[in-house]
Amino acid sequence: MTAMSTVSATPKIDFSGVSKTFHVRGQEVQALQPVDLQVRKEEFVALVGPSGCGKSTLLNLVAGLLEPTSGSVTYDGKPVSGLNFRVGYMTQKDTLLPWRTVNDNIGVSLELSCRSTPRAELKERVAQMVDLVGLRGFENHFPTELSGGMRKRVALARTLIYRPETLLMDEPFGALDAQLKLIMQDQLQKITQHQKMTVLFVTHDLAEAIAVADRVVVFSARPGRIRAVRDVPLDRPRDIFKVRFAESFSRLHEDLWDELKDEVVKGTDV
Ligand SMILES: Nc1ncnc2c1ncn2[C@@H]1O[C@H](COP(=O)(O)OP(=O)(O)OP(=O)(O)O)[C@@H](O)[C@H]1O
Ligand SMILES: [Mg+2]
Structure with a gap:
């Protein structure tokens, strides 16, 4: 392997055995169980999972706003320590x-x-x-x-x-109406491809995740762990307005919904 290929093989973002427990007024809240996930340079990865499963926590770890309780988060092969100025963060x-x-x-x-x-x-x-x-x-x-x-x-x-060079986006289009959401997804796709950005994109909307991402990661209910990871079998750029009608889209949607639905139910048990 050449030096060049070693460099390009380094993940842009690497979560290795990352867990996070918060201590709030004497109470422990385990937000994340150990998570292993590598995001490649220029990859578009969508994270979906029930409310409270630790999605925003993962983005905060990449941004350097939090430190993991165990494991490590590296960016371009170096541990994130302090604020990560290489990322743009659109917070929830x-x-x-x-x-x-x-x-x-x-x-x-x-x-x-x-x-x-x-x-x-x-x-x-x-x-x-x-x-x-x-x-x-x-x-x-x-x-x-x-x-x-x-x-x-x-x-x-x-x-x-x-x-x-990297975008962290936490439900960026959640408040938009359905039509505007599609337009913004399309714009985002164009900009991120043109500027060769790496994207970590949190959404509650499974169809949105599949429409925009190269890979979709489904998390379990809290404490979050990775329940399923799937490649989206559609080339990018895509026709965001029509992609939902592709057969491979509906097959993947059904497959991932099977994974997600149990977790969403668990996530709402109080
Ligand atoms: N700074 C914090 N201090 C204490 N607890 C926190 C903090 N941030 C998150 N938590 C807790 O960690 C858990 C995961 O929170 P997080 O915000 O990551 O969930 P989420 O998956 O983004 O949820 P949602 O989909 O509702 O935005 C929750 O139980 C939350 O109360
Ligand atoms: Mg959140």
Whole structure:
């Protein structure tokens, strides 16, 4: 094996025996049982599983916001320690700055990550992002003046604008209506392929997971463990608007739903 092939074989993200237990007011909550998962460079991996099974926790570990209780999380072969600035993170809760307009919220990550960006370029890139997420006409609105779905779209634009090599996305399209969801999935597919991004994408929507990803990982109810992993047998780029009608799509959907449904029921037992 050559030095080059050794490098390219290193996973972009490697969860090895990763577990996480939280201690909250004297109580232990085991969020994750040991998880082993490798994400290849430029791979698009979707994570699905019942509420509370540790999906956001996994993204937080890659972003360096949390440390595992056991095992290791490596990024490009190095343990994640401290904030991971190589990833763009669209968190589950939107964290728009209430005192900044749409334009200024979108530009903020570029202003912070790349202070040398000339003013004119910043303006142009913000305008491109506004168009991309369909918010033309709302540039000068403040977050309180937007709908839930519009706020999500601002958060997406803010994450994409600085072109991170890896995207962590936590239910990015959950608040969007069905049609807009398809349009955003299509845009995301185009951008991530064009910019050769690696993506870890959390969703509750199994059909969405299959439509956008190269690989779908189904988690069990808490404490989360990997219950099933499947490759999506469809080439990318895909016709997001038609892919659901492919026979291989419905076969995989049925197969993964069989895995997921028991866990969703367990996850709602209280
Ligand atoms: N910072 C934290 N402190 C304490 N407990 C936490 C923390 N973050 C997560 N947990 C707990 O860990 C478990 C997993 O949480 P997590 O947010 O990862 O689930 P999830 O799969 O993303 O759920 P959902 O689909 O509802 O977003 C939950 O029981 C939650 O209460
Ligand atoms: Mg979550």
